[in-house]
Amino acid sequence: MxxxxxxxxxxxxxxxxxxxxxxxxxxxxxxxxxxxxxxxxxxxxxxxxxxxQGNRETPQPVTLAVALLKGDKLSDVVRAATELGVARVQLLQTRFSDVPDIGEQKLIRLRRIAAEASKQSRRAVVPEVLAPVPLLQLPLGGQQAFVAHPGSAERLSERLDWSLPVLLVSGPEGGFSDAEVAALTAGGCVGVTLGPRILRAETAPLALLGAIAALGV
Structure with missing residues (x-):
């Protein structure tokens, strides 16, 4: 070839x-x-x-739904998320998103970053990077859905079951609005804690994925 x-x-x-x-x-x-x-x-x-026959993927595909972030933060999240085994990155428009939307060229760049990170981490799968959708249009059915939420006492390790695909939802710098949290919860999304400290918007999704990667070994 x-x-x-x-x-x-x-x-x-x-x-x-x-x-x-x-x-x-x-x-x-x-x-x-x-x-x-x-x-x-x-x-x-x-x-x-x-x-x-490679064996570098998690037992079930993991989707990261992450709010739009400003600057190069999204690039950093996509790169690290690929290294941590995510199968799909769904970009989200939320009430407090740092930017309202991204252009086609930024989306192409994020997809290229995912491909480069797959090579670097020796994965045989390049994660999809999907165009932004409003949070309330995010499909939650047919999978385990978890949202990083500071007010939760639930632990990911105690709720995760590898019999279903996994969806991880992470918000913007300003967090999710009360209405957004209520909508996620009503759709079956479980709020989980990331510990006693408040993490930045670009750190929280990687903390979630790091926990998933460790549990999926």
Whole structure:
């Protein structure tokens, strides 16, 4: 198979040369051994070998629904969330979101960051990064849903059951409004604590995912 020029940066960061072995993946879970045959400005030629059965995913897919954040905070969250095993990132518009919406180019950049983070963490799956939707349109059925909420006494470790997919909901810097919390709770979303300290909006989703990753090992 041939890799296009835009894939060369990662090969060069790894200092790969013709004859070196590596693994390739399709972003949907399939993985295979390969040997680098040629590497130049025009691209890279790989000779594919046997398929590999990877085992780097959580027992059930995990979706992170995270409020829109300003600056590069969303980029940092998507990158770290990919490393922590998330299957999907659903961006949310909430009452107190730092920004009301993001453009198409920002969404494309976030998807590229997810792909790069998958390579770095040696995952065979590239998480979806979905365009923002209003919080009240977030589907909650058919999965376990948890929301990081400072007022909760519930612990994620005591409520998590790997028989269903998992949805984690995390809010903006200003938190969720009372109406938003009530709507999430009415839809079956369980409020969970992240400890006695108040975490920043870009830290809370990663704390949730870190707990999920540890419980899913």
């Amino acid at each position: 041939t890799l296009p020029p835009d894939e060369l940066r990662h090969l060069r960061v790894l200092r790969l040369r013709p004859g070196d072995r590596l693994r390739v993946f399709d972003g949907r879970g399939q993985e295979a051994e390969a040997v680098l045959e040629r590497l130049d400005e025009g691209g890279a030629l790989l000779r594919l070998g046997e398929a590999v």
